[in-house]
Amino acid sequence: MTTSDGSRYSEIDITVPHPAxxxxxxxxxxxxxxxxxxxxxxxxxxxxxxxxxxxxxxxxLRRVVDHLARAGIRQFLDIGTGIPGPYNTHEVAQAVDPAxxxxxxxxxxxxxxxxxxxxxxxxxxxxxxxxxxxxxPRSILNAxxxxxxxxxxxxxxxxxxAVLHFVGDGDDPYGVVETLRDRLAxxxxxxxxxxxxxVMPPEAVERLRPLAAAGPVPFVPRTRAEVARFVDGMTLVExxxxxxxxxxxxxxxPPEAEVATYGxxxxxx
Numbered sequence: 001m002t003t004s005d006g007s008r009y010s011e012i013d014i015t016v017p018h019p020a021x022x023x024x025x026x027x028x029x030x031x032x033x034x035x036x037x038x039x040x041x042x043x044x045x046x047x048x049x050x051x052x053x054x055x056x057x058x059x060x061l062r063r064v065v066d067h068l069a070r071a072g073i074r075q076f077l078d079i080g081t082g083i084p085g086p087y088n089t090h091e092v093a094q095a096v097d098p099a100x101x102x103x104x105x106x107x108x109x110x111x112x113x114x115x116x117x118x119x120x121x122x123x124x125x126x127x128x129x130x131x132x133x134x135x136x137p138r139s140i141l142n143a144x145x146x147x148x149x150x151x152x153x154x155x156x157x158x159x160x161x162a163v164l165h166f167v168g169d170g171d172d173p174y175g176v177v178e179t180l181r182d183r184l185a186x187x188x189x190x191x192x193x194x195x196x197x198x199v200m201p202p203e204a205v206e207r208l209r210p211l212a213a214a215g216p217v218p219f220v221p222r223t224r225a226e227v228a229r230f231v232d233g234m235t236l237v238e239x240x241x242x243x244x245x246x247x248x249x250x251x252x253x254p255p256e257a258e259v260a261t262y263g264x265x266x267x268x269x
Contacts, residue, residue, distance in 0.1 A: 049258030062087035069096035080163025155187035168218035189267030234266035
């Protein structure tokens with residue numbers, strides 16, 4: 001299928017739940033389908049805090065982008081961006097510097113369709129949109145949709161927000177991140193968030209295990225030590241690896257078990 005500007009995107013399968021559309025549902029959005037809502041409700045039935053976790057993750061994204069923009073980063077590569085919602089990366093970055101440049105990447109064609117229609121930035125800056133899969137990082141790095149907007153020889157903030165837990169161990173998640181990290185110029189940062197069961201009651205974990213294993217997309221929560229491997233050898237921005245609602249937050253926020261998502265910012269590389 002071809003868009004009005006001549007670019008191509010994949011067909012949208014509304015019968016299979018997709019993480020980006022399910023996340024949109026949890027955030028109160030309308031860009032989702034019955035399969036996404038059914039899947040989201042099934043998860044919420046055993047983890048009632050999932051909507052809190054989704055919103056706290058989104059707030060974390062805003063704080064991260066604002067922090068890095070104020071630290072001087074002017075280029076952002078947002079992989080697994082999801083459907084446009086509150087605190088979109090280019091809005092936060094360009095509020096600090098209108099010349100900031102952002103490329104959004106997602107493997108759901110609906111995300112790209114909505115991004116092209118809704119994510120318009122400043123005249124001074126630039127935004128780009130790419131339908132691609134994190135599990136194929138070289139296709140992202142070499143895509144003209146990326147290289148026409150971002151200069152990878154200059155510092156970039158690589159954002160992997162709530163996406164790595166959808167990369168199963170069989171798809172070499174650490175190798176994927178290493179490939180992306182290796183292409184970043186000196187002075188770049190990596191920011192990520194990742195679901196965990198470390199802070200959840202054992203009975204909740206046992207109820208969630210079948211749902212995590214049953215979906216068409218793998219869901220692999222990881223421990224703090226496993227999350228730390230993604231930023232091995234990098235300098236961690238304070239407070240290091242923490243739950244997302246504690247990262248540079250002004251208030252304590254909800255109980256940790258309702259958030260159950262680690263966040264970390266590391267660099268410069």
